[in-house]
Amino acid sequence: MAADNSGVNSLGSPNPGNPTQPDPSLPLAGLRIIDFTVVFAGPYGTMQLADWGAEVIRVESTTHFASTTRGMLARPALATVQAQTGMGMGMPDSEPGERPWNRSAVFNAHGRNKLGMTVNLRTEEGQEALERLVAVSDGLVENNLPQSMERQGITWERLSKINPKLIMIRMPAFGLDGPYKGYRTWGNHMEAISGHPLIRTYSDLSPEYAPAGVPSDAASGIGSALAFLMGKRYLKRTGKGLLIEAPTAENFVPLLGEFIMDYSMNGRVWTQMGNNHFYLAPHNVYRTQGEDQWVTIACWNEEQWQALCERMRRPELADDPRFCDNESRFKNKAELDAIIGEWVADKHASWVLDQLQIVGVPSGAVINERDAIEDRHLEHRGFFKRMTHPEAGTHKTPMTPFKSMNNPGVGPRRHSPRLGEDNEYVYKQVLGYSDEEYAEFDKKGHIGMDFDPSIP
Amino acid sequence: MTSQQGTNRRDAGTLPLSGVRVIDLTWHAAGPFGTRRLADYGADVIKIERPETGDPARDMPPFYKDEPGLERSGLFLYTNLGKRSMTLNLKSERGRQIVLDLVKDADVLVESFSPRVMPSLGLDYETLSGVNPRLLMTSISNYGQTGPYRDWKATDITSYAMGGAMINTGHPEREPLHFGGHVAAFQVGAMAAAATSMHLLGVEASGEGDHLDVGALPVWMGAIDRRQSYLMGYQYGGGNSTRPYPAGALGSGTWICQDGYFMTTAGPAMFPRMMQMVGMGDLLETPEWSTPLARSAPERLDESLAVIVPWMLERTKKEIRAECQKYGVLGGPINSFDDLYNDEHLQHREFFQEIDHPTTGPIPYPGYHVKMHFVDGGELPARKRAPLLGEHTDEILRDVLGCDDAEIASLRAEGVV
Numbered sequence: 081m082a083a084d085n086s087g088v089n090s091l092g093s094p095n096p097g098n099p100t101q102p103d104p105s106l107p108l109a110g111l112r113i114i115d116f117t118v119v120f121a122g123p124y125g126t127m128q129l130a131d132w133g134a135e136v137i138r139v140e141s142t143t144h145f146a147s148t149t150r151g152m153l154a155r156p157a158l159a160t161v162q163a164q165t166g167m168g169m170g171m172p173d174s175e176p177g178e179r180p181w182n183r184s185a186v187f188n189a190h191g192r193n194k195l196g197m198t199v200n201l202r203t204e205e206g207q208e209a210l211e212r213l214v215a216v217s218d219g220l221v222e223n224n225l226p227q228s229m230e231r232q233g234i235t236w237e238r239l240s241k242i243n244p245k246l247i248m249i250r251m252p253a254f255g256l257d258g259p260y261k262g263y264r265t266w267g268n269h270m271e272a273i274s275g276h277p278l279i280r281t282y283s284d285l286s287p288e289y290a291p292a293g294v295p296s297d298a299a300s301g302i303g304s305a306l307a308f309l310m311g312k313r314y315l316k317r318t319g320k321g322l323l324i325e326a327p328t329a330e331n332f333v334p335l336l337g338e339f340i341m342d343y344s345m346n347g348r349v350w351t352q353m354g355n356n357h358f359y360l361a362p363h364n365v366y367r368t369q370g371e372d373q374w375v376t377i378a379c380w381n382e383e384q385w386q387a388l389c390e391r392m393r394r395p396e397l398a399d400d401p402r403f404c405d406n407e408s409r410f411k412n413k414a415e416l417d418a419i420i421g422e423w424v425a426d427k428h429a430s431w432v433l434d435q436l437q438i439v440g441v442p443s444g445a446v447i448n449e450r451d452a453i454e455d456r457h458l459e460h461r462g463f464f465k466r467m468t469h470p471e472a473g474t475h476k477t478p479m480t481p482f483k484s485m486n487n488p489g490v491g492p493r494r495h496s497p498r499l500g501e502d503n504e505y506v507y508k509q510v511l512g513y514s515d516e517e518y519a520e521f522d523k524k525g526h527i528g529m530d531f532d533p534s535i536p
Numbered sequence: 537m538t539s540q541q542g543t544n545r546r547d548a549g550t551l552p553l554s555g556v557r558v559i560d561l562t563w564h565a566a567g568p569f570g571t572r573r574l575a576d577y578g579a580d581v582i583k584i585e586r587p588e589t590g591d592p593a594r595d596m597p598p599f600y601k602d603e604p605g606l607e608r609s610g611l612f613l614y615t616n617l618g619k620r621s622m623t624l625n626l627k628s629e630r631g632r633q634i635v636l637d638l639v640k641d642a643d644v645l646v647e648s649f650s651p652r653v654m655p656s657l658g659l660d661y662e663t664l665s666g667v668n669p670r671l672l673m674t675s676i677s678n679y680g681q682t683g684p685y686r687d688w689k690a691t692d693i694t695s696y697a698m699g700g701a702m703i704n705t706g707h708p709e710r711e712p713l714h715f716g717g718h719v720a721a722f723q724v725g726a727m728a729a730a731a732t733s734m735h736l737l738g739v740e741a742s743g744e745g746d747h748l749d750v751g752a753l754p755v756w757m758g759a760i761d762r763r764q765s766y767l768m769g770y771q772y773g774g775g776n777s778t779r780p781y782p783a784g785a786l787g788s789g790t791w792i793c794q795d796g797y798f799m800t801t802a803g804p805a806m807f808p809r810m811m812q813m814v815g816m817g818d819l820l821e822t823p824e825w826s827t828p829l830a831r832s833a834p835e836r837l838d839e840s841l842a843v844i845v846p847w848m849l850e851r852t853k854k855e856i857r858a859e860c861q862k863y864g865v866l867g868g869p870i871n872s873f874d875d876l877y878n879d880e881h882l883q884h885r886e887f888f889q890e891i892d893h894p895t896t897g898p899i900p901y902p903g904y905h906v907k908m909h910f911v912d913g914g915e916l917p918a919r920k921r922a923p924l925l926g927e928h929t930d931e932i933l934r935d936v937l938g939c940d941d942a943e944i945a946s947l948r949a950e951g952v953v
Contacts, residue, residue, distance in 0.1 A: 107738030120762050132734050152805045157829045160804070168765035170774035185769035186762070236909070244911075255907070260881040262861065269868030272799045275876040277790075279716040285707070287797045287870050288790045289782055293705040295719050298759035299726060303905045306730040309737065310577050310908070313552035318912060325907040330887060333876070334902045335722045337569075340888075341610030342598035343873045344899040351872060355693060355714055359597050363693060365702070365711050372778070374712060376697040384689075437688045444694030446702045446712055449770030449777060452757060457685040463754055475771040478764055481754035482731045483680070485661070485747040487738065536828070 097509050098135050099502055100193050100494040105487060106133025112510070113308075114139060114213055114220040115194060116234065118146040120294075121267060121328050122223030122251050123190040124301030129219075129308060130193035131480045131491055137195045137213070137506055140499060142528040143202075145535045148266075150499070151184035154531045172472050181531060182471040182498040191496025192467070192477060197507070198500040199526050201232045206526060210234075212511045214242045219308055223251035223300075223328070226261055236323040246321040247311035249304050255327045267294035267328060274333050283352045296332035303331035361409035362388070365446060366421045368429040374446035375429040377420060377436065385409070387439040392423045469495040500529045546914035551578025556736070559638050559645040560584065560619060561626075563591045565692075565718040566752065567648030567676045568615035569725030574644070574732065575618035576904060576916065582638065582932060583616060583923065587623040587951060590925040591616070600896045606925050607895045611718075613922045614901060615725075617891065621923035622932045623953050626657050630952045635659060636667050637937050643739075644732060648676040651686050661747040671745045674732045676724065680751025690752065692720045699756025700763050704777040712779060723760060724752040786837055790870060791848035798848060798856045800867035804831040807840075813863040814847045816840070893921045929953050 102109045111134040115126045130136040145154040152164065155176070162174045171183040181187075200206045210233075214220070220239065222229055229235070229250070236248055253270050254260035271277060277290035304326045311324055333340070338358070342348045350358075355376075357363035362385075363378040379385040382405070389398040397403050397419070402412040409416055424432050429445035436443035445451070453476060458464065461483075464476035472495075479491045507513045507521060521527050548554065553574055560571045560583040568583075568591065575581040585591050590606055598610040625631040636659075639645060645664060647654055654660055654675070661673050675681055678690040693714040696702045706713040714720075728750045735746050758764050766777055782789045787802025787810040802810045805828050811817050819825045824836065848856065853869035860867040871879070877900070882888065885907075888900040904916055933939040933953070947953045 105738075105742075107734050107741075120765070124759070124762075124764075128730065128734075147805060152803065153828060160829055160832060163832060168762055168769045168777070170769045170772050172772045174773055185772050185774070186765040189762075189765035189768040240911075254881055255885050258881045258884040263857075263868075264861070264864055264866050265868055266801060266866055268801065269799055269866055272790075272868040272870050273876070273879070275871045275873045276716060276719075277799070278870050278872055280705075280713055282707070282710060282713070285710075286792075288792060289707050290790055290797070290799070290870055291705045291707075291713055291779075292799070293701065293713075293715070293761050295701075295715060295723060295760055297762055299723055302723070302726045302730050302759065306573065306726070306733055307906045307908075309730070309733040310552040310906075312737065313577075314908075314910070317550070317552070317554075320911045322911050323909040325909070326905060327907075329882070330885070330903065330907075331905045333882075333887070334905055335719045335726075336717060336873075337614045337722070337902055338598060338611050338717050339873055340877070340900075340902050341614050343877060344888075344901070345598060345600045345610050345896060346602060348598070349873050350716070353716060355711070357693075358717070360691075363691070365693070365697065365714070367711065372703070374697070374702075376694045376702075376714070378691040378693050380691065437685075440689055442689040442691045442694045444690065444696075444698035446697040447700050448703045449700065449767055452700050452763075452767060453770065457679060457683040457753070458757065460683040461680055461751070461754070463757065472772070475768060478758045478767060479754070481727060481758045482748050482750040484735060485749075486744060487735070487746065 097505060098195070099505055100130070100135070100195060102133040102135065102493065103489040106489055107487065109133035111135065111219065112137065112217040114217050116220065116222035116224065116229070118149045118224060119266065120186065120190065121297040121300040122221060122304065123149070124298050125251070125304035126194065126221050127190045127192065128302065128305035133490070135195065136193065137197055137510070138191070138497060140196060140198050141200050142198050142500065142525065142530065143200055143532045145531055148186070150181035150187045154181055154535045156180055177471060179471060179498070179530065188469055188472055188496040192492045193494055194497055195502040195506060196497030196500055197503050198528055203524065205521065205524065207233060209507070209511060209521070211242050214239050214246060216510060217243070217246065219247040219249065219311070221249040221251070221304060221308070225264060226250070226252045226256055240321060244321055245315055245319070247308055247315060248321070248323045249307055249311070249326055250323065251300055251304050251326045251328060253327060254329050256325050267296040268292040270329050271296050271332060274329060274336065275339070276336065279339065279350050279353050281352050281354070283354045287352070295335065296328050299335055300326065300328040300331040359406070359410060361406060361413040362416050362420055364417050366417070366424045368424050368427055368432060370428065373429045375424055375432045376444045376446065378442045380442065384441045388436065388441045391435055391439050391441070392420070394419070465492050467492055467495055471498060498529060499531070500527060503527050545917045546910060548578060548917050551916070553577040553579035556580070556644065557582065557642045559635070559642045561645065561647035561649070562676065563648060564593050565611065565615065565721040566724040567646060567728070568593065569722045570676065570728035570732070571619065571646050572615050572617055573726065573729035576919065581619040583619045583621045584624045584626070584635070585621055585925060587625055587926070587953065590623070594925065605895070613893060613896070616922035617901070617919045619923055620928035620932060621926055622929045623926035625952050628950070628952050630947060630950065632658055634937065634952070636664070639664050639668050639671055641936070642668065642671065644672045644674065644736060646674045646676065646728065646732065651675070651677050651681045665745050669745050670739060670743060672732065672736055672739045672748070673745070674728055674748040674750060676728050676750045677752065679753045681749040685753070692718055695752055695756055696720050696760070698753060699760050700766065701756065701761035704779050706779045708779040708781055720756060720760060724750065724755045727755045727759065786831055786840055787844065791844065793848045793856055794850065794852045796853050797870035798853055798867060799870060800860070800865060802865065804828040806866070807831055809864045813859050813865050814843050816843055889919060891919060891921050894924070926953070
């Protein structure tokens with residue numbers, strides 16, 4: 081099984097001995113993916129493939145620390161960890177622990193179900209191990225600076241000679257050719273180039289205050305997973321693997337479709353919209369009782385607007401010439417927002433939300449992480465699953481964001497891999513190295529669960 | 537802009553989803569964006585629309601030349617590229633029967649009604665799978681098919697709030713901000729397309745159909761803005777996230793430059809590269825600047841601003857971008873859509889595709905999310921424009937369902953199509 085490279089027929093035959101134990105009935109069971117992804121966009125994509133049953137092997141190195149993947153630094157000082165709480169950063173109890181790289185909130189959020197191996201690709205035997213891995217895998221996913229992959233010999237030209245059935249997904253920020261090929265960016269800079277911060281920022285503040293916030297990471301992750309599936313179908317049809325580019329910019333810009341359509345149809349350039357809609361009113365966020373508590377309210381149609389007026393006990397507003405149709409409301413939205421703002425100011429956001437949803441008005445409280453973890457709807461749907469990580473403890477992990485009637489097993493099975501956790505399985509069972517050869521890899525520094533002491 | 541006219545295009549019959557038929561009962565933004573992805577990869581997507589008015593998205597701005605009309609909505613034109621349109625009254629018995637007939641030979645059905653609608657139309661999964669046991673049905677809804685919020689209403693702003701990412705977007709002393717346009721909804725569509733494609737592999741392998749419940753709230757909770765890691769960070773004891781102050785981290789923020797604004801990210805760990813860039817490199821040897829911990833002191837932030845702010849003011853976006861590249865600093869200009877469309881890189885990549893339409897004539901659309909390097913040659917083909925309302929009704933009745941002219945006339949007379 082370890083050397084199964086049929087690709088076409090491997091669906092439904094899981095790899096025996098895989099420590100993450102994918103259920104054979106999972107849609108991607110039996111497929112093996114090499115994972116060179118970093119930070120978030122790439123790992124979120126391979127998380128999908130692993131959730132769906134693929135054997136995803138993260139290839140890392142004890143001699144290289146990719147910042148922000150397993151934390152900002154390999155060995156952060158206690159004070160640095162304490163300063164980085166919240167915002168998806170941080171470590172359990174704000175302590176770095178013995179191996180901080182196994183305790184990063186970011187990594188442990190998306191690493192589930194994946195295997196961890198370490199190898200130094202700057203050596204001959206490391207490259208030989210990579211070649212063996214490529215030969216027995218169905219896919220490879222990476223989202224690094226294109227040149228840095230190419231420097232390590234990770235190119236379609238080379239790998240497709242080893243395995244012509246390989247489906248290789250590359251997710252650079254901007255593409256494998258063009259003037260920005262070598263741009264170093266994170267999602268927030270790519271989104272800035274794509275025009276997103278400028279449209280969403282406050283209308284009355286300088287664009288210096290344009291907020292970051294990165295839907296592009298997840299969008300690209302999902303896009304890359306879809307791309308792999310399409311590559312798999314192409315393989316089935318032709319017997320051939322292929323290279324697919326899924327640049328994060330080209331996965332994100334399509335989400336701004338209407339703005340681009342308005343530009344191409346009418347030459348209009350939207351800017352600094354804040355919470356305004358293109359044309360709907362009311363459509364805003366309103367401060368409610370409590371510290372930093374807010375509720376969003378929007379009306380699609382007259383029925384919803386009238387229901388809102390009724391619920392505010394202001395039925396006369398529905399006939400008020402300033403607000404009697406959407407066009408008037410949009411024109412007078414400052415006055416309208418003041419009226420709604422006053423109504424909610426002394427109420428709890430969740431009360432407003434409940435009251436408005438009962439009468440069919442779209443409304444949503446601006447929730448925080450605690451609200452999400454305790455949410456009764458998510459609880460009812462079993463959205464969170466408790467998982468234990470050997471070095472981070474037991475926490476709730478979100479399930480796959482959809483449910484399948486016949487495949488309820490899609491989702492988290494095992495904790496995020498500790499650095500090098502699955503070396504023995506990968507080297508011996510997947511790559512077929514003997515005990516002696518494995519010991520040699522160990523001696524030469526490929527195998528390990530610690531980053532080299534020289535790495536800060 | 538030459539991409540659309542390029543000759544190196546594959547035959548549409550050899551694409552990854554060629555031969556896969558999708559019955560598309562989605563409307564508005566999220567669902568159509570998802571089924572459009574399937575059409576992009578070659579699926580035959582039959583979009584079922586209400587007679588007379590069609591998908592409500594046809595009535596949503598932006599309109600071509602700002603004039604409303606069923607064939608003029610930019611939202612509709614964009615999210616329905618490459619589909620066929622058939623009108624059908626789902627509330628009539630003959631209309632319902634036509635859906636069942638279509639389902640018999642279909643691989644996938646995607647719908648995005650409120651959870652109560654399909655059962656009320658007599659088109660629940662049990663009924664559909666009775667007609668075609670191999671059918672993969674994907675139901676897209678705001679909150680999922682089950683749970684206390686099942687029937688709640690949502691729009692992009694309310695869902696962004698409920699999904700959790702809004703609380704940390706914006707300025708700490710101001711109201712939180714949502715995403716632009718339909719970013720959140722389109723994200724749900726993208727997830728639905730991936731989930732559907734994935735389970736389609738399973739269905740094809742096992743021969744057993746399936747029903748997928750894609751709830752938008754769970755999508756946002758897991759995906760939007762790296763929510764998943766925020767939820768983990770909170771449980772690790774990091775507290776709830778907040779809206780951060782701009783330029784609150786070393787070398788990170790949006791700066792005024794000579795011709796606009798420029799965003800960079802560094803933080804104490806990556807700041808040395810930026811120090812080299814802005815001429816502070818000499819300080820790296822001093823104890824105040826030599827380690828990430830030393831660089832975390834608040835005084836360092838103030839001292840850095842005194843250098844970075846004037847440095848940025850003296851340079852253009854393009855010059856700063858080049859310097860960032862040279863020193864390995866993460867950054868990018870704050871662009872408008874003008875800048876985006878005219879961006880040298882996207883133009884080089886031929887990302888925008890020109891597509892002709894009877895209303896608009898040829899205009900540019902955002903392109904594919906991938907570039908497929910097919911080893912047997914060719915690229916993904918030029919996309920076909922969005923269908924006119926009911927443009928393919930007769931063709932589908934005739935070719936897919938085998939209706940003759942008399943039957944078609946009778947369906948039309950009864951207002952079924």
